[in-house]
Amino acid sequence: MPELPEVETHVRDLQPLVGYTIRELVSNTPKAFQPGFSQFRTAVLGKKIRAIHRRAKYIIFELGTEVLIAHFRMTGHFLIRKPTDPLEKCVRHRFELHKGKAVIDLRFDDIRKFGTLKLFPADQYIEQSGLSVLGPEPLDRRFTLSVFQRLMVGKKGMLKAVLLDQSFVAGIGNIYADEICFTSGLHPASRVEKLTALQIKKIHAAIIHELAQGVKNRGTTVGEFVDSQGHSGGNQHTLRAYKRHGLSCKVCGTTMQKMKIQQRTTSYCPKCQERI
DNA sequence: CCCGGCGCCTGAGGGC
């Protein structure tokens, strides 16, 4: 599932689209749009893409007076294609972009149809889109240990649930949450209110390490994630926890266990990960 | 106000 590193990979690869104008938009899944599809389409036609960036797991297209915010949810991803390229199986929406004579087909492929495309006025999109309630960007240099320590003050709950809370730290999903718990040496059900200063420091370092490694490896492909050229990522080879229940721990050889936290399958090593 | 749980979806995989 696309998390911060997978979305970041897309945003980097989409940069060549800056300067292109939206000439057409077609969809076989109009429910994904907000406002309704026809209003959305009318608003974006003729608009030039001024900039493309990321906040948490959201992709933000600046279109001048409007801002388009895309979210992949579980299985969504963009594909950069030529209009004549054969259509992939699960393409839900297609943007036809042009810059002079150059034409690009930007496709939104999404098996489960959970992905969303929302449009907001540029001058108030942060408040209207809900981006304002997100926690800090973990790969921003401002995400220091002291910032993290302050966020942890008064925080309660299970470690993995806290890591998945987008208003706490933005961009972590199920895969990287399991990896961060493993790298921290902490059981995912550890109570955060009982963590020591050293454990908090380890978690902070693990968040940055795991996400930066994911970006460096162009994302984790488990199941369906691919980049905008349709290529798999490389980070799945580094995984030490996610989906490894029933297998032996890469560090100590103990059989990995699983449990549900917030309705999400969670894999961990009962020996390497201390339960606090 | 916070937390748990559901609904949205489809394809993969297991059991028989």
Added chain:
DNA sequence: TGCCCTCAGGCGCCGG
């Protein structure tokens, strides 16, 4: 081989 059931899960929303 084919059918049916279960499972995967990010996030918005609902109800207790």
